[in-house]
Amino acid sequence: MTDVSEYLRGLFGLEGRRALVTGGGRGIGRGLSLALARAGAAVVVTDVDRDGATEVARAIEDAGGRAVALEMDCMEESSVVRGVAGAASELGGLDILVNNAGVYPLHTLEDMEQELFDDVYRLNVRGTFLCTREAVKAMRESGGGGAILNLASGAGKRGLQPGLGAYGPSKAAVIQFTRNAAVEFAPDGIRVNAIAPGFVRTEGTDPLFAGGLGEQLLAHQPLKIIGTPEDLVGIAIALLSQAGSFVTGATYVIDGGFLLL
Template sequence: MTSLSSPSFHRFTDRSVLVTGGGSGIGRAVALAFAAEGANVVVAGRGRAALDETVALVREAGGNAVAQVADVSRGVDVEALVTAVVERFGSLDVAVNNAGVFQGGPITELSEVDWRRVLDINVTGVLLAMAAEIRRMRTQPGGGAIVNVSANLGQHKQLPGTTGYSATKAAVTSLTRGAALEHIAEGVRINAVSPGASDTTMSLFPGETEAGRAARMKDASPLGRVSTTPEVAQAVLYLASDAAASLVGTDLVIDGGASL
């Protein structure tokens, strides 16, 4: 296991970072990357076991992380989550709103129950999380940074069979831009990343293997492959860092050129 004690630089030493959807995939990679640069990380999600696995990975590598069970589609959960971060570490310096679900199929086959589920988590969850995070960050002398995880589907690209999901991710981009404009004067800087296919289970077609996905991506992406989760994580860290201080409402697409 690579140690987190000696990364090339420590941009987030002693800063507190909240990562929703931190139990797997991009969220887990983001948590590991922030911890590698000295952050105190709180990973949140609905499944305790997955969150504990992320925390164990961080700690095994020498970083600091704790888990907090929360459902971002519930306002009371999100408020309690922000409070827990502040009580544990004294502030909320960075928030990464990564929690999301995928729902495929044409809209004629999308049930009302499935639509409301993806809408509640992907859109309402981001709105509620940002609202709670902003209310805390604007009271802090140093403000804070928020990075929302959207997708290249929606604002940047359309793909048959993903219309409902794409609509929710386009909404995340819109929420990001609007909230960024509303709250930058209060010291809260908000941006988004929009990954394309990455090396997570979400990018696998039904019944597809990783080898099958790799073969498909040779033609589907100009880059010829999926993005790795650490690559997406590094983009998140950049947007949250002081080096991106003048980036406000940016939506950074990370898809190997697939949406061009």
């Protein structure tokens, strides 16, 4: 028998892999960037907020990992084209993409301006498409397949609450995009999966928690856990590593059972 850590490293280890994370400057993107680096990947932390990306890249390097910070706006095609190509050239190729950047403004449909609806789609859906398109080019050039992880949401599967009328449909689109991209890129050995978290405490959701979301959540969620970015890490790494080699087009709900009730 091999020892346990060697066995687990073979399944979940990301040594030698080159990863790009969008919106990696805080919240879930930050947590996933740190986790990928801990699992052995070199990580390009991208964000529209350059300072956030720089802080996360520095935290990875301080912990002994390899990381580079890059300013990249997923709403702008030219920025994505430049950013993904720059990341691949910095790392000598690309094997992993995490499409994390997203917005979730709470707004009722009746008085929603079309610009707000468009902006949500522009980042959550079109941004996911643009980053995927560019990353796949870089992965093909790297020659060894690849793995993509999209951030969907429980809101893409259920109505949940008023105010998610732009966000929910955008994440449903991410779930379907994951399936279409999985079919299209399978011949290249590129797997495309998604995770659909329930509410996770981040800088972005902090205002909602301040408004009593935590108590509401615990009343309706079987596991009674306020999720953190770290709670997403295990499944994310499984999907991006050898452990997930037979999985593509899937969306994994990670929500303490919230959608069950």
